[in-house]
Amino acid sequence: MSEYSTITTRTTHRVTTIELNRPEALNALNRQLMEEVLSAARAAETDEDVGAVLLTGSAKAFAAGADITEMAAHSSTSVRQADIFSGWDQLAQLRIPIVAAVRGYALGGGCELAMIADVIIAGESAQFGQPEITLGIIPGIGGTQRLARTVGKATAMDMVLTGRRITAAEAETMGLVSRVVADDDVVTTATDVAEQIAHHPGQAVRLGKEAVLAAFNTPLEQGLHYERRLFETLFDTEDQAEGMAAFTQKRRAEFRHR
Structure with a gap:
């Protein structure tokens, strides 16, 4: 409390x-x-x-x-x-x-x-x-x-x-x-x-929120570019590697939320 x-x-x-x-x-x-x-x-x-x-x-x-x-x-x-x-x-x-x-x-x-x-x-x-x-x-x-x-x-x-x-x-x-x-x-x-x-990967969640909010403040072309950069950034995270490995191995992902 x-x-x-x-x-x-x-x-x-x-x-x-x-x-x-x-x-x-x-x-x-x-x-x-x-x-x-x-x-x-x-x-x-x-x-x-x-x-x-x-x-x-x-x-x-x-x-x-x-x-x-x-x-x-x-x-x-x-x-x-x-x-x-x-x-x-x-x-x-x-x-x-x-x-x-x-x-x-x-x-x-x-x-x-x-x-x-x-x-x-x-x-x-x-x-x-x-x-x-x-x-x-x-x-x-x-x-x-x-x-x-x-x-x-x-x-x-x-x-x-x-x-x-x-x-x-x-x-x-x-x-x-x-x-x-x-x-x-x-x-x-x-x-x-x-x-x-x-319980989803923390960085992906935060960048997802950031990308959606950007849609309210940027023209479509600029927003699409911004989304793409955030998307690409997530390929350097442990949770992205774990999530895709778990998918291909048909098991539940164990995210570290970092």
Whole structure:
């Protein structure tokens, strides 16, 4: 278990689970929670015995938004100087794969945090939305950018400018989430996905994540070239040699995850 106060953590089967733990605030994202999530995820990334992170909340709320009480006192100058969301930017830059298990509310910052994850497993009760417009602001943790790249301009404009929520079923249709399962199965399914990722060769997993993310930031020709270079790089790894040897010898591969 963890030494943190706004999250709990545990590591089993090469997966570090980070559970948001601010039940009195529906897991609203304050600065302390951001710093603790980032610290736990960084520790997981540097641990050779961990291959994936599972991020989850409660049955009622993955995260209901950013902590408005904490933000309300800021001015334009102070919120810029404090750079209050910088930790989430750093989380998005980590190389370790992140799987989000989402039940209940994933609104505002909660929706943005889910979109930082690489795979989202949603329960049937999950609700996604960017309601910041109702507070006189707009998303600030990448909501306008990641949402538009995922669901397209029309839907992103609808959600950002009206603040409307979408269901898990709608989110799956739009490509916002990877899978939708029964609420009772969300954490189990997400754990299975995270463990499957974690038991694949670590370098291949990290470069696979890197290559997919590059597709959002590069023209197709440049992205194809980048993918090819990463593909070629993996032919110098022990796990590539083991994986192909195991295939030709018709046995199970014993990866070293290095």
